[in-house]
Amino acid sequence: MxxxxxxxxxxxxxxxxxxxxxxxxxxxxxxxxxxxxxxxxxxxxxxxxxxxxxxxxxxxxxxxxxxxxxxxxxxxxxxxxYMKMEPDLRPFLTMAHRYFKLAIATNRTNTMEMILEDFDLSGFFDKVMTAENSRHPKPSPEPLLEICETFGCQIDEALYIGDSAIDEECARACAMPFAAFRNSRLAARYYINSFMEISTLPPVAAVMATV
The missing domain is CATH 1.10.150 (DNA polymerase; domain 1)
Structure with a gap:
């Protein structure tokens, strides 16, 4: 699950x-x-x-x-x-936080914390991995592996949502299920175009239907 x-x-x-x-x-x-x-x-x-x-x-x-x-x-x-937050990001996080552990794996460094604070998103995330606090940033799978270790979950019990070839490589390196966000050129298990669409993915919908 x-x-x-x-x-x-x-x-x-x-x-x-x-x-x-x-x-x-x-x-x-x-x-x-x-x-x-x-x-x-x-x-x-x-x-x-x-x-x-x-x-x-x-x-x-x-x-x-x-x-x-x-x-x-x-x-x-x-x-x-200049930053444009996805319009359904906050509603989705508000809903998803009730069912899942939420994390970020980014190649940003010291700016990630500032962004979460300024856009009032800090409270949604249980773990944030950046290029600054990871010994080997993406495309190394280390950020994803450390998140799973912190959460006490197996690789196949997590889903990574990314939009670039670096994200694809990162997920593939540790065999984590990957959802491509608005990028059909990537090799992914799922393809999505919005945050609310994540809730319709089979593994996500299954949890939300039973919890």
């Missing part, structure tokens, strides 16, 4: 593409460099901040250490205005 639902953040809980564009362009501008192109945007949208900074500064003479020093002093909150 399903016991846990695990969510990616960017591209699932939030449409944050323009947030990532604005933030990483801001980092480049701080060092006098031009904006990202679309290929670079695709990269930073699914990778963690260390990989993203290394990638977008790869052709510059700016030491990445200087970029990280700058970003750690900088305030990320002004970029929240």
């Amino acid at each position: 399903l016991k846990a639902l695990i969510f990616d953040c960017d591209g699932v809980m939030f449409d944050s593409r323009e947030t990532n564009r604005a933030y990483h362009d801001h980092l480049l501008a701080a060092f006098g460099l031009p904006r990202m192109d679309e290929e670079e945007l695709e990269y930073v949208h699914i990778h963690n901040v260390w990989e993203s900074v290394a990638y977008i500064f790869r052709n510059s003479a700016v030491p990445v250490e200087k970029v990280h020093e700058f970003r750690l002093r900088d305030d990320y909150r002004p970029f929240f205005r």
Whole structure:
């Protein structure tokens, strides 16, 4: 029986593409460099901040250490205005929290806690794994494995909801059932386009019908 639902953040809980564009362009501008192109945007949208900074500064003479020093002093909150929370996220979490343990597995770092606080979502999640508190971030399966260990559940008693090839690889590496969010190109057991649609998936509906 399903016991846990695990969510990616960017591209699932939030449409944050323009947030990532604005933030990483801001980092480049701080060092006098031009904006990202679309290929670079695709990269930073699914990778963690260390990989993203290394990638977008790869052709510059700016030491990445200087970029990280700058970003750690900088305030990320002004970029929240670009984030669009899925309209049915809160209603779904309110309902699902009664039946399942809920967790996040994201490649965000110190910004994840700020987002949960500012959007008043902290109380819904029993575990949050980021690229900062995981020794091996996604696509390693370690974040998913640690969540299952914390919850005391088996891999097949959890469902991971993600939108990228990194999420797909992460779930596949530990054989966790995977639901693709608005991305039919991924190899997944389930395909969904909204949060409320999750409640119609057979393993989710089965729990909600019996508890």
